[in-house]
Amino acid sequence: MKFFHAADIHLDSPLRGLDRYDGAPADKLRGATRRALEGLVDQCIAEEVDFLLIAGDLYDGDWIDYNTGLFFVSQMARLREAKIRVLIVRGNHDAKSKILRLPEGVRELSTSKPETVIYDDLGVAVHGRGYARAETTDDLAASYPAPRAGLFNIGLLHTAAEGREGHARYAPCRVGDLVAKGYDYWALGHVHAREVLYREPWIVFPGNLQGRHARETGPKGASLVTVEDGRVKSVEHRVVDVARWAVCEVDASRAGSADDVLEGCRSSISRAVEDADGRVVCARIVITGASRAHAALVRDPGRWHGEIRGLANDMGDAWVEKIQLRTRTLADLDALASNDDPIGGLLKKLRWIRDDDHELEKLGKELSDIAGKLPQEFFQTDAAAKITEADALRRIVDELPDYLLPQLSGEGEGA
Structure with a gap:
């Protein structure tokens, strides 16, 4: 038996901000999530898998129009023709998304209570529950049922697990509790980087299908799971990003x-x-x-x-x-700061500001006044959003000598 485990497809995610960048391959990037899903369907068919699991965030939010849903349905129809079944749970991004009538063989699990789907011909029981609302902070896994005896049991869950940087703490759960549940495989979603949390049983975040910004680097795809004699033989990462x-x-x-x-x-x-x-x-x-x-x-x-x-x-x-x-700069800042000259005085002044919370606060207020007069485009950078925070201000003051010294000393002219 073989199945694919995917999550966080974020179909038609807008890839915000592309229009700001000259030369951005906008056409290629805007269609990337669709082509990644097509690639996943291609691999499902080529590998002749028995079913596909989607562990939440199929969509990026409610649709702007029905073309998003129509595209998904068209891809699921390809799987139906190949006699590949599909099970889906909703995550925080698609908790309130519209839904079109799904093709035969595609099923969305309940959002009100855990639901179990049994494939008798495969000897498989899949247990799962989707999000009824985006801000789901309960431990959903705690209410999943006991494993079905004599079957290969899978838990399908959208969760932050024990917490991951950059991801909201939705449906948190302890890895130890997932292990204790007695399932053979946990198909997780929500975390966009591939991660294997445990191997007996396998507890896996496959990552998202397509990176959408610079914090989602590296190969992206889904996990191909092979089961023999009721045990997981292999879990392979298959790349489908474009x-x-x-x-x-x-x-x-x-x-x-x-x-x-x-x-x-x-x-x-x-x-x-x-x-x-x-x-x-x-x-x-x-x-x-x-x-x-x-x-x-x-x-x-x-x-x-x-x-x-x-x-x-x-x-x-x-x-x-x-x-x-x-x-x-290669300059010895400590030596320069000890000199009794204008540059030494400037460096000493900057160090005083850096180490004095009151002076930092004054600087923050001054920068805040300046920021209020800047064009809106300035605030599209991460640094701008935090410009009045103490740590950010301290970092700015620390970095100033590296920018000022070349201008004041003529260092590197002609380089």
Whole structure:
């Protein structure tokens, strides 16, 4: 017996913010969740699986129009023709989504109480419950029934388990309690990174089918589960994404010039393109390290951002979503701060502000006044949203010398 376990399809997720980026492959990315679902259906048919489990968040929310639902129904009809059955539970994103009449062989489990579906021909019992409302914070798994004797028991559940960074704590449960339930496999959803929580029994987050932003990096897909003699023989990750998000980290510490940093960016993006195996790569470039190239990079960041985006465009299959410049000056800041000159005075003043909560608060108020006069586009960055928080302010003050020194000292001119 074989089955696919998928979750967090987020069909027709809008991939917010693409229109802000020049050169973004918007057409490819907007259709990515649909093509990933098509890829999953293709693999279900090719592997001749017996059934498909979808552990919540099939949709990204209520539909804008019925085309989303019609597309899903059309893909399920392909599985019906192949005699592959489908079981679905709702998650927090699709708790209130519309639903069209599902094709024969596709079944959504109850949202009011745990429900058990038995496939007698396979010797399988699937237990599950969907969300009646998005903010579901009860331990749903606690009310799942005891395993059916003589059958292969599966728990289908949308949950944060014991909690995962970046994911709301919905339907929390303890891994130990899932193990104690006595099921043979737990098909979980909600966490977008693939993770195996336990192996006897298997408790698995397959991750989402398609990464939707730069925090959802790496290969995305579903789990193919093979069962022999009532036991799990294998759980394989099958990749179905059509666009790949990647963080390309570039260490500039050995770079003698900004051109050297460019070559580092080229190499890192090239590796991401090679790893993506023909998929379009959406890359976030993070450049770090104390470097001789730092001054040139911060003196004319617009130029180097353009250069990096240009070399990615030349590769054809890559697009740069964001560039984060985190390089530092090579100067000895402690030595400079001890000097009795204007630069030493500036560094001492910045350190005083950094270490004084009252001064940080004053700075936050001043920045808040400035922020109120900035265009709305400014607030589309993560840093802007936290600009008046103490930790963010302290980090800004800490980083200021790395930006100011090249301007004040002429460091790296001509680099």
